[in-house]
Amino acid sequence: MGRYVIRRLLQMIPVFLGATLLIFLMVNVMGDPIAGLCGERRCDPATAAQLRKEFGLDMPVWQQYLTYMGNVFTGDFGTAFNGQQVTELMGEAFPVTIRLTLVAIVFEIVIGIVLGVVTGLRRGRPVDSGVLLLTLVVISVPTFVTGLLLQLLLGYKWDVIDPSVSTDARLDELIVPGLVLASVSLAYVTRLTRTSIAENTRADYVRTAKAKGLPRSRVIRRHLLRNSLIPVVTFIGTDIGALMGGAIVTERIFNIHGVGYQLYQGILRQNTQTVVGFVSVLVIVFLVANLLVDLLYAVLDPRIRYA
Amino acid sequence: MPEPRQNPHFDDPAHSAVAATGAGGATDLAMSEGETLERDPSVVFGGRVPDGREGTGPSAKPRSLWSDAWCDLRRNPVFIVSALVILFLILISLWPSLIASGNPHSCDLAKAQQGSQPGHPFGFNGQGCDVYTRTVYGARASVTVGVCATLGVALLGSVLGGLAGFFGGAWDAALSRLTDIFFGIPVVLGGLVLLSVITSSTVWPVVGFMVLLGWPQISRIARGSVITAKQNDYVQAARALGASSSRMLLRHIAPNAVAPVIVVATIALGTYISLEATLSFLGVGLKPPTVSWGIDISSASPYVRNAPHMLLWPAGALAITVLAFIMLGDAVRDALDPKLR
Numbered sequence: 001m002g003r004y005v006i007r008r009l010l011q012m013i014p015v016f017l018g019a020t021l022l023i024f025l026m027v028n029v030m031g032d033p034i035a036g037l038c039g040e041r042r043c044d045p046a047t048a049a050q051l052r053k054e055f056g057l058d059m060p061v062w063q064q065y066l067t068y069m070g071n072v073f074t075g076d077f078g079t080a081f082n083g084q085q086v087t088e089l090m091g092e093a094f095p096v097t098i099r100l101t102l103v104a105i106v107f108e109i110v111i112g113i114v115l116g117v118v119t120g121l122r123r124g125r126p127v128d129s130g131v132l133l134l135t136l137v138v139i140s141v142p143t144f145v146t147g148l149l150l151q152l153l154l155g156y157k158w159d160v161i162d163p164s165v166s167t168d169a170r171l172d173e174l175i176v177p178g179l180v181l182a183s184v185s186l187a188y189v190t191r192l193t194r195t196s197i198a199e200n201t202r203a204d205y206v207r208t209a210k211a212k213g214l215p216r217s218r219v220i221r222r223h224l225l226r227n228s229l230i231p232v233v234t235f236i237g238t239d240i241g242a243l244m245g246g247a248i249v250t251e252r253i254f255n256i257h258g259v260g261y262q263l264y265q266g267i268l269r270q271n272t273q274t275v276v277g278f279v280s281v282l283v284i285v286f287l288v289a290n291l292l293v294d295l296l297y298a299v300l301d302p303r304i305r306y307a
Numbered sequence: 308m309p310e311p312r313q314n315p316h317f318d319d320p321a322h323s324a325v326a327a328t329g330a331g332g333a334t335d336l337a338m339s340e341g342e343t344l345e346r347d348p349s350v351v352f353g354g355r356v357p358d359g360r361e362g363t364g365p366s367a368k369p370r371s372l373w374s375d376a377w378c379d380l381r382r383n384p385v386f387i388v389s390a391l392v393i394l395f396l397i398l399i400s401l402w403p404s405l406i407a408s409g410n411p412h413s414c415d416l417a418k419a420q421q422g423s424q425p426g427h428p429f430g431f432n433g434q435g436c437d438v439y440t441r442t443v444y445g446a447r448a449s450v451t452v453g454v455c456a457t458l459g460v461a462l463l464g465s466v467l468g469g470l471a472g473f474f475g476g477a478w479d480a481a482l483s484r485l486t487d488i489f490f491g492i493p494v495v496l497g498g499l500v501l502l503s504v505i506t507s508s509t510v511w512p513v514v515g516f517m518v519l520l521g522w523p524q525i526s527r528i529a530r531g532s533v534i535t536a537k538q539n540d541y542v543q544a545a546r547a548l549g550a551s552s553s554r555m556l557l558r559h560i561a562p563n564a565v566a567p568v569i570v571v572a573t574i575a576l577g578t579y580i581s582l583e584a585t586l587s588f589l590g591v592g593l594k595p596p597t598v599s600w601g602i603d604i605s606s607a608s609p610y611v612r613n614a615p616h617m618l619l620w621p622a623g624a625l626a627i628t629v630l631a632f633i634m635l636g637d638a639v640r641d642a643l644d645p646k647l648r
Contacts, residue, residue, distance in 0.1 A: 011484075018488035026500045136637070140630035142581040144588045145622040148608055156612050245493020249585060253608075263496065264589075267503050275500060283491045 008294065012287045017069075019283045020276065024065050027272045068273075072280065078273030086277045089262050094281070097258035099171060100250070101243045103178025104185070108236060112186045116193020116232070117225070123198045132194075135187035143246070147180040147253040164255035174256075181250045185239050192235055196228040203227070230300055237293030241286025372566070376642035386638035392631040400447040409440040411598045432607060432617045441598055442624050448599040449628060452510050452517070453580040459518035460579075461572040464525025469564070471526070472533035473556055479530070486523035494520055495585060502591040513592050517579055528571050532564040539563070570640045577632035584625050600625045 059067070071078065077086035119128040138146075154161045154176060161176050200206065201224065209219045248260030259278055266274030380386045399406060414436035424430070430438050471479040497520050505512045536542065542559050550559075586592030587601025588608075595602060600621040607617035 011487075014484055015487045015491055018484070019491040022488065022492065023497075023500065026497070136630060136633060137626075140577060140581070140633050141622075141626040142584055142588075142629070144585055145604065145626065148604070148611060148618060149622070152611050152615060152618075241491075242493060245496045248495055248499070249589065252589065264499070267499050279492070279496060279500075282493060282496070286491050286493075 005291075005295070008291050012291070015287060016280075016283060020069070020280045021065060023279045024068070024272075024276050025061070027275050028061055028064075068276065072277070077277040086273050089274065090278065090281065093257065093259045093262045093278075096256060097244055097247050097251070097260070100174050100178055100181060100247055100256065100258060101240065103171065103174050104182035104243050105236065105240065107179055107182040108186050108189050108239070112189030113193050113229070113232065115190040117197055117220070119190070120194040120197025120228075121201065121220075123194075128194075131190065135190050138183050138187040143180060143184060144249050144253060146183050147177075147250055150176055150180055151253060177250050177254045177256060180253070181243060181247055185235075185243065189232060189235060193228065193232050196231055197224065200224055200228045226300065230297065233296055233300060234293055237289050237296070238286075240289040241282065244285060245282055372643070376639070379642040380638060383638050383642070385634050386642075389631040389634040389638065392627065393635060396446050396450055396628055396631070399443055400450040403444045403447065406443060409437050411436065411441045411444040430614070430616045432603065432614075438603075438617060438620050441603055442600070442620050444598040445600040445603060445621060445624065446628070448510060448593055448597055449580045449583060449625070452513055452583040452593075453576045453632065455510070455514045456517035456521065456579045456583075457572050457576040459514065460521040460525050460575065461568060463518060464522040465529040465565070465568050467522065468526030468529030469533045469556070469561070472530035473537060473552070473560065482526070482530075486527055489520060489523040492520065494582065495589070498582070498586045499589060499591055502586060510593060510597070513583055513586065517582065521575065521579070524575070525568060525571060528567050529564065532567045533560055536560045536564040566643045570636060570643060573639050574633055574636035577629040577636065580632065581625070581629045 068078070075087070077090070115131055119131045122128050162173060205227070206219060206224055209223045214223075244259060247256075247258060248263060250256070251258050251260035252264065259282070263275060263278050265271075266278065414434045415431075432438050432441065467482060471482040498516055501516055501519075502512060537555075537560055542555055545555050545559050583592055584599070584601035584604065587599050588605040590605065592601055593599045603621040604618055604625070607614070607621070611618050
């Protein structure tokens with residue numbers, strides 16, 4: 001187990017470096033960061049050259065990347081366009097997005113798995129076909145359309161929620177945005193659980209458990225569910241990173257000042273350090289979530305052992 | 308080490324299907340086994356009727372996986388409906404003037420945000436353009452992006468993944484790490500960063516971006532299915548008979564490994580259309596002279612309280628399009644997946 005974790009951690013290093021380098025290159029292609037500093041006017045050439053030298057932008061790209069990474073490992077993520085430290089921005093933005101992601105994941109787990117189990121056990125019945133059709137519809141309506149529609153209906157027409165979320169983003173305000181963020185993954189979780197349950201209901205161990213005379217609820221909870229949830233756990237784990245990155249659309253619609261908002265500002269103002277910093281953290285979250293999922297396998301399924 | 312993130316649906320099932328009824332090099336015995344596979348009509352959504360030819364035994368003409376799947380598809384109402392919708396979309400994206408006589412760029416500001424009127428069933432948008440005409444013309448951008456991106460992703464991904472799976476070794480390891488890197492980057496975020504510089508208003512930068520970030524998904528699936536296919540006996544036999552690598556790949560492995568790629572690519576087509584709209588909504592996808600549902604939804608969203616029709620029509624068209632492609636992919640998977648039979 002220990003050796004497996006170490007090997008996985010070592011494998012994460014090239015992936016992390018590669019992903020950050022890729023984003024760094026993309027941002028570098030994106031445009032001149034100095035032009036962003038001067039605002040709407042054109043920069044004075046002498047000032048621009050001076051700034052370029054000051055920020056080390058006259059160096060080749062690979063050297064810039066190395067300097068940046070060196071600073072990141074000492075905890076210095078650089079300065080955002082308004083002079084704030086990027087780490088400060090992260091301190092404000094990440095708690096909000098993490099709360100939003102948590103709400104979304106709770107929805108995924110609770111609604112997704114319950115619907116999946118119900119439909120998986122009643123395969124081919126009207127409930128099953130209905131939920132299946134519903135998940136298809138949810139998957140095919142893009143998140144931003146779902147978000148705008150819910151905002152229109154709940155926020156303006158029926159006045160159930162505030163159409164925009166306040167700056168402290170309390171949990172109760174995040175329920176509808178969380179549901180919107182979760183919607184597509186929720187549908188996938190339902191379908192995945194349904195397939196998995198339906199496959200396993202015909203397994204020998206379920207028949208054995210029934211033959212032993214165990215009550216139906218125990219067969220489902222202890223035998224069926226535990227074996228069926230492995231692919232679902234994988235999906236939810238890999239989804240954490242995707243949700244935090246995808247929150248940018250939801251945050252834009254409901255005016256939530258989280259990671260997506262800061263990233264959007266960073267891109268608009270062509271601020272390399274904000275963008276690369278936030279994306280690096282998101283990549284780390286994604287990688288760690290994947291590692292945790294792989295370790296969870298051994299807990300869920302004792303047949304899997306890591307050498 | 309287990310391979311945890313292989314897609315649990317496509318790997319094994321599609322393979323056993325290919326192995327049982329495969330077109331290339333399978334024996335007569337395998338063919339007849341494929342034919343007498345049991346079907347359970349109750350599990351199929353839409354209630355497919357078991358066909359009359361079933362169980363006629365090995366004397367009947369053997370059917371390959373593909374003709375078998377085609378027989379299934381022809382009887383599947385979901386497939387027929389979604390295929391008709393897609394045909395209609397392709398038709399109006401090639402010749403939008405067939406059903407919309409107006410010009411999507413001719414607008415009358417005096418009519419801005421007005422509701423439906425005779426001759427203008429969907430009303431007018433914020434600039435006073437006819438929403439119906441714009442919705443019809445918007446199909447072209449979405450369908451072009453979806454189809455081109457899927458073709459690019461499927462070609463690049465299956466070639467890279469297939470070669471890595473077939474030859475293995477250092478290239479395979481390098482490619483796996485490379486796909487890990489691309490998986491680590493959130494798609495919408497990558498799109499925002501990369502596309503925010505591009506000023507061109509054509510669809511090609513968006514297509515290029517989707518191919519760039521989309522190929523690892525297909526390459527993983529192609530790699531997995533090639534690895535499974537190359538362990539089959541008929542491939543070993545071909546190798547023993549002295550077949551070259553390219554012959555083994557093209558004649559024996561490719562026909563038997565391509566099913567999961569097709570399934571994933573069809574479903575991905577729908578998600579690419581939705582991704583294009585999302586990027587256009589965020590302001591980095593297609594640019595205004597192009598008529599696109601994403602742009603129209605984005606420009607309608609500030610006025611959603613007063614004139615929801617400006618948003619609902621293009622959003623509905625978008626949803627129906629994505630739904631049609633995803634249902635088509637679903638039907639194709641059902642037809643190619645032996646576990647449902």
